[in-house]
Amino acid sequence: MNKTNITQNSITLFFGYLGRWFLRAIESMGDAAVLSTTSLAHLFHRPWQGKHIVLQLYALGVGSFVIIAITGAFTGMVLSLQGYYTLAKFGSESLLGSGVALAIIRELGPVLGAFMMVGRAGSSITAEIGIMRVTEQLDALQMMAINPKARVILPRIIAMIIALPILVTMFDIIGLAAGYVVGVELLGVNGGAFIGEMIAKITPMDLYAGWVKALGFGILIGVICTYMGYRATPTTEGVAKATTQAVVAGSVGVLVLDYILTSFFL
Amino acid sequence: MQSYRRIEITVGIFVFLGIMAMAWMAIKLGQVGGLGSSGYNVSATFEDAGGLRAGADVMLAGVSIGRVASVQLQGQEEALLQLEIQQGVKLTTDAIAAVRTKGIIGERYVRISQGADDEIIENHGEIEETESAINIEDLISKYIFSSAE
Amino acid sequence: MIRTEKLSRHFDDVIALNNTDIHIKAHQTTVIMGGSGSGKTTLLRLLAGLECPTSGHIWYGKDDLNGMSQKRLYQLRARMGMLFQYSALLNSLSVYDNVAFPLVEHTKLDKSVIHTMVTMKLEQVGLRGFEHLMPSQLSGGMAKRVAFARALAMDPEVVFFDEPTSGLDPISAGVIASLIDDITKRTKMTSIVVTHDVHAGLKIADHVILLWQGKVIAEGTSEVIRHSDDARVQQFIEGRPDGPIPFSRSETSYIDDLLHKPGTVRMS
Incomplete structure (x- = not known):
């Protein structure tokens, strides 16, 4: 084999690999869309899964509150600190409140909140459903005439959609409060200016943008993580791989969707 | 199912607090349904709006009394501003509106100075006296050239 | 009662079942036997409607079953039960709640009635008194x-049984096997057991179906199977390594593979 042959070979290999990867990605996106829509359709059929939605809201929503609160608090604190030293150079410390508030409400609240939820709740959804697949629990539900899509997938997606906007709002408020404490109490920015600027600069549109993002991320994470678990190869490694993929796809998906939604709102 | 009841109550509290938090943010920070409904509109044309954007403050004697609702081009050469002024603030017909900057590099806002007239601008009225934005570059170049002479 | 007609199932290139016709009679235990990869688990999953x-x-x-609406399938499943190879207990629920699960889901019975029924079922399998344990605490x-x-x-x-005795010690396996036999006879249910455990299988079977490469190679009562003169059947029930059923499944010739020098092996 001569040299050009080898390079040609590796080029075709590379494009072949890229093409296969792309086609598989498109295929699984379609597959995930079908799985989640057929699952969500059960929302309008009996039996009503209210109890299971509540249980999932407890596990995914209430259970994630502490980590969301901690993340929110530290995000607000560090933003205040960083913002203060940058703004102090121009003598515009009074803008600190609006800077922190806009950053948190428009971007960091939804995005960091979603990251935390992918890591904490999303991975556990994938692992749990994957293990149910491995141990034949999904088949067992089928044999007991219970549709796993209605019982297992639907409540998790719905819980994610309800929980994320709530958690993001809590993230926002805790982040702003923590930013206030650092900016006003520790660094000595005027408290009135901090709050006044904050209120003056935030428009209803900023709030809607944050909530629409949170809602979008909730749907995205719910769909990706349930899909990865449900379609996991039924082996131990299969579940491990699916969990990793769910976290990676979920996080990247959040960033891509964030860009798309931001471009709509600006 | 004693424990399920407790879970149900916790989730109820969680969702309730979430909705309260959203409502609080919307009212306190976003001022949804606050200013917009209780203000009146006044227009003003400027030769140079200096990059002013919708949402900027309108100040009278250093107090915020409203917001810029929109900035448009009028007749291919002037800037037409719609100002939303809080109900209860009365502007005289000879009031002067000026585009100013907070600090040296701060943001633009509209400063209004009251005149001496007794008449008051009604809803959809116009502020006729306006001062355009002060351009720092112009000021600096003026200063340099005048000192060189 | 249950009949298959020219039943085939392919996984990509692999043929798990090939035009299989079987007949399962009601009120007796039918044991489907065969080696690994003979298509017996696939057959069971098809019979249960878990696969198409x-x-x-x-x-x-x-x-x-093929082309049946999901609603009708679920109605049919209300009259089916299945014992999975790895038990498939719902691991968030206790032993009691696992057994009560189908009753709670599909009936409107009083709690006290459900309690009585669960206690009865646990007594049948000899586990009364273990209601509060979680699946992770069970052997x-x-x-x-x-x-x-x-x-x-x-x-x-x-009731479908997927490898009911695999992974168990001989005594536990014997207990399960005799439970299947006993309960089938007493309650007149129809049991379909898939297993490669020849000893337990032949002991409890009223009817045996032997599969090899997705096809039925022998059928009949345990006695008929034991005295079959088919060499493949004899090899299977005696567990002999040599015989018509090959132990190795290599696709290429051994000699060819050995003669290829390292580094020149064809990459496929």
């Missing part, structure tokens, strides 16, 4: 018996 056949029909009386044999009790909860007409 590539072609062919599965008749439950006059109903064809393999106990988990299987709980799963058995759950499969029986709705008093099904048909």
Whole structure:
């Protein structure tokens, strides 16, 4: 084999690999869309899964509150600190409140909140459903005439959609409060200016943008993580791989969707 | 199912607090349904709006009394501003509106100075006296050239 | 009662079942045996409606499982039970709640009635008194018996058993086997057992179906199978390594592979 042959070979290999990867990605996106829509359709059929939605809201929503609160608090604190030293150079410390508030409400609240939820709740959804697949629990539900899509997938997606906007709002408020404490109490920015600027600069549109993002991320994470678990190869490694993929796809998906939604709102 | 009841109550509290938090943010920070409904509109044309954007403050004697609702081009050469002024603030017909900057590099806002007239601008009225934005570059170049002479 | 007609199932290139016709009679234990990869688990999953056949029909009386609506399938499943190879207990629920699960889901019975029924089913499998344990606290044999009790909860007409004795010590395996035999005879249910455990299989079977490469190679009572003069059947029930059923499944010739020098092996 001569040299050009080898390079040609590796080029075709590379494009072949890229093409296969792309086609598989498109295929699984379609597959995930079908799985989640057929699952969500059960929302309008009996039996009503209210109890299971509540249980999932407890596990995914209430259970994630502490980590969301901690993340929110530290995000607000560090933003205040960083913002203060940058703004102090121009003598515009009074803008600190609006800077922190806009950053948190428009971007960091939804995005960091979603990251935390992918890591904490999303991975556990994938692992749990994957293990149910491995141990034949999904088949067992089928044999007991219970549709796993209605019982297992639907409540998790719905819980994610309800929980994320709530958690993001809590993230926002805790982040702003923590930013206030650092900016006003520790660094000595005027408290009135901090709050006044904050209120003056935030428009209803900023709030809607944050909530629409949170809602979008909730749907995205719910769909990706349930899909990865449900379609996991039924082996131990299969579940491990699916969990990793769910976290990676979920996080990247959040960033891509964030860009798309931001471009709509600006 | 004693424990399920407790879970149900916790989730109820969680969702309730979430909705309260959203409502609080919307009212306190976003001022949804606050200013917009209780203000009146006044227009003003400027030769140079200096990059002013919708949402900027309108100040009278250093107090915020409203917001810029929109900035448009009028007749291919002037800037037409719609100002939303809080109900209860009365502007005289000879009031002067000026585009100013907070600090040296701060943001633009509209400063209004009251005149001496007794008449008051009604809803959809116009502020006729306006001062355009002060351009720092112009000021600096003026200063340099005048000192060189 | 259950009949398959030209039933086939392919996984990509692999043919798991090939035009199989079997007939399962009601009120008796049918044991489906075969080595690994003979298609027996696939056959069971097809019979239970967990997978769709590539072609062919599965008749439950006059109903064809292939192409049946989900609603009708779920109605049919209310009369089915299944014991899975790894028990498949719902691990968030206790032993009691696992056994009660189908009753709570599909009936409007009083709690006290459900309690009585669960206690009865647990007594049948000899696990009364273990209601409060979680699945993770059970041994393999106990988990299987709980799963058995759950499969029986709705008093099904048909119960499927996927490798009921695999992974168990001889005594636990014997207990499960005799439970299947005993309960089938007493309650007149139809049991379909898939296993490669020749000893237990032949002991409890009223009817044996032997599969090899997706086809039925022998059928009949345990006695008929034991005295079959088919060499493949004899090899299987005696567990001999040599015989018509090859132990190795290599695609290429051994000699060819040995003669290829390292580094020149064809990469496929």
